[in-house]
Amino acid sequence: MKEKINKIDENILNEVSNIENIEKGAYNIRKNGEGIERKITENVNIVTKTDKPGIDIYVKENTKFEYIHIPVIITESGLKDLVYNDFYIGKNANVIIVAGCGIHNDHHKDSQHDGIHRFFLEEGARVKYYEKHYGEGSGDGQKILNPVTEVYLKPGSSMEMESNQIKGVDSTIRETKGILEKDTNFIVTEKIMTHGKQFAKTIFDVQLNGENSSTHVTSRSVATDDSEQFFESKIYGNAKSFAHSECDAIIKDNAKVTATPEITANNVDANLIHEAAIGKIAGEQLIKLMTLGLSEKEAEEEIIKGFLR
Numbered sequence: 001m002k003e004k005i006n007k008i009d010e011n012i013l014n015e016v017s018n019i020e021n022i023e024k025g026a027y028n029i030r031k032n033g034e035g036i037e038r039k040i041t042e043n044v045n046i047v048t049k050t051d052k053p054g055i056d057i058y059v060k061e062n063t064k065f066e067y068i069h070i071p072v073i074i075t076e077s078g079l080k081d082l083v084y085n086d087f088y089i090g091k092n093a094n095v096i097i098v099a100g101c102g103i104h105n106d107h108h109k110d111s112q113h114d115g116i117h118r119f120f121l122e123e124g125a126r127v128k129y130y131e132k133h134y135g136e137g138s139g140d141g142q143k144i145l146n147p148v149t150e151v152y153l154k155p156g157s158s159m160e161m162e163s164n165q166i167k168g169v170d171s172t173i174r175e176t177k178g179i180l181e182k183d184t185n186f187i188v189t190e191k192i193m194t195h196g197k198q199f200a201k202t203i204f205d206v207q208l209n210g211e212n213s214s215t216h217v218t219s220r221s222v223a224t225d226d227s228e229q230f231f232e233s234k235i236y237g238n239a240k241s242f243a244h245s246e247c248d249a250i251i252k253d254n255a256k257v258t259a260t261p262e263i264t265a266n267n268v269d270a271n272l273i274h275e276a277a278i279g280k281i282a283g284e285q286l287i288k289l290m291t292l293g294l295s296e297k298e299a300e301e302e303i304i305k306g307f308l309r
Helices: 007-016 283-290 296-308
Strands: 026-031 034-039 044-048 054-059 064-074 080-089 094-104 111-121 126-136 143-153 158-167 171-180 185-194 199-208 213-223 228-237 241-251 256-265 270-279
Touching: 007 064, 007 094, 007 126, 026 044, 026 054, 054 064, 064 080, 064 111, 080 094, 094 111, 094 143, 111 126, 111 158, 126 143, 143 158, 143 185, 158 171, 171 185, 171 213, 185 199, 185 228, 185 296, 199 213, 199 241, 213 228, 213 256, 213 296, 228 241, 228 270, 241 256, 241 296, 256 270, 283 296
Parallel strands: 026 064, 054 080, 064 094, 080 111, 094 126, 111 143, 126 158, 143 171, 158 185, 171 199, 185 213, 199 228, 213 241, 228 256, 241 270
Antiparallel strands: 026 034, 044 054
């Protein structure tokens, strides 16, 4: 694989997917709108779509603890890439999926990747899904990432999703939707940091349709300089169900953060909770670290690292 990627590609892959782990399972690498490398296994098949850009990933039932990597690299300034990836996870399968996109832009035109991922989990299936986004480059062209994730859980299945915006992304709108049937669980953890004039918007929409379905949505974010963030969470309890949504944000400088919760109970046995906290770094936290010899800036950096860990 390494003979097909250059140093810039390798750096991006290490940031979003860890290049050494990619070759351990099935993978599909997309660069500048085209697939450049693919590997399938006995239990995981990857097929190119014929009606639109993207791939279909099929995981056999009872597959256990296999890795699937689907990283995207953008190094062409001015490219607007759109891809549709569908995951079909067989009954009682248990897999780990690592996605993510890195954009390198050294020029003045905007580069953009929009990834629409749909997950269809059969009964008893389990998925851990990791998604990272990263931007770099010396140009003034924007690095834009707009991921959409749709999750459909059959009875007894579960999905755990961890989404990280590492750095360097100028604009992002992140949409996550879930349709949950009986005895399902959907856990989402999101971490975002923005600076400069960057913009980030997160939208969660989860429908708890089945008895004993549950979701836990956690967003942790740091906004600095003149950046702006929006968090919008909509959870609907349409049956006996449980939901906990929380948004915690640290704000600095002239940054702005808006959190809009919406929880709707359409069933008397729906138990829905939302929490939100936005504020600056507490003074006592800074003082405690500064007494250990750190400067104020170093203390702030340590607090932010711990917050987003």
